[in-house]
Amino acid sequence: MTEEIGRDLERVEEYEHTTSRASFLGENKVELSTGLIIAARYADKMRRIALVALGRLVPREVIVRDVAELNKQLYDILVNKMKVGKLDVVRIVVDATYKEAEKRLVFSNIRVTRYYTEEECKGLAEGDLKKRVEQLEKENNKLKDELKKIRETLSAVIREAE
Structure with a gap:
């Protein structure tokens, strides 16, 4: 034994x-x-x-x-x-x-x-928040690009109509 x-x-x-x-x-x-x-x-x-x-x-x-x-x-x-x-x-x-x-x-x-300790929990929460902010910034930039394209297309259509 x-x-x-x-x-x-x-x-x-x-x-x-x-x-x-x-x-x-x-x-x-x-x-x-x-x-x-x-x-x-x-x-x-x-x-x-x-x-x-x-x-x-x-x-x-x-x-x-x-x-x-x-x-x-x-x-x-x-x-x-x-x-x-x-x-x-x-x-x-x-x-x-x-x-x-x-x-x-x-x-x-x-x-x-x-x-988890309190510090570990805060770190995990902050990490998750940073990821979420980055994700939202990417989505925001994508929507801005789409909006810009729509404005350009709309401006071209208005110019042709005049």
Whole structure:
């Protein structure tokens, strides 16, 4: 057993008493939530929560094996799809169903929420506003050009009519 998993097992009892981040949705189905964490800690947190929530229902080897697979999926979502930085704050919620006959956990309905600081929100809003202003300026210039062409055409028609 790796040092990391051993440390997690030691913390399971503490987690049971301090933080319940799991909601039972039905027989052998649990919703696991990391709460607010920095992205760099998601794998440890998810493993610990699964060990706490499912430790009495599912063998530890199964939890560790299947959560490792889930963490690979989460890495892809966080790093490749969402471009989340290591120190960004996220919340991960996932449904876990234990398939007893197959001796495996099936994870579904993965939800990752990224939280932004006030400064990041202002930056995003300003960036969106700048893009919108540029877009409106382009449209305005296009309409001015069309109006100029219409005036020229109208002036030519009036000159011919005189």
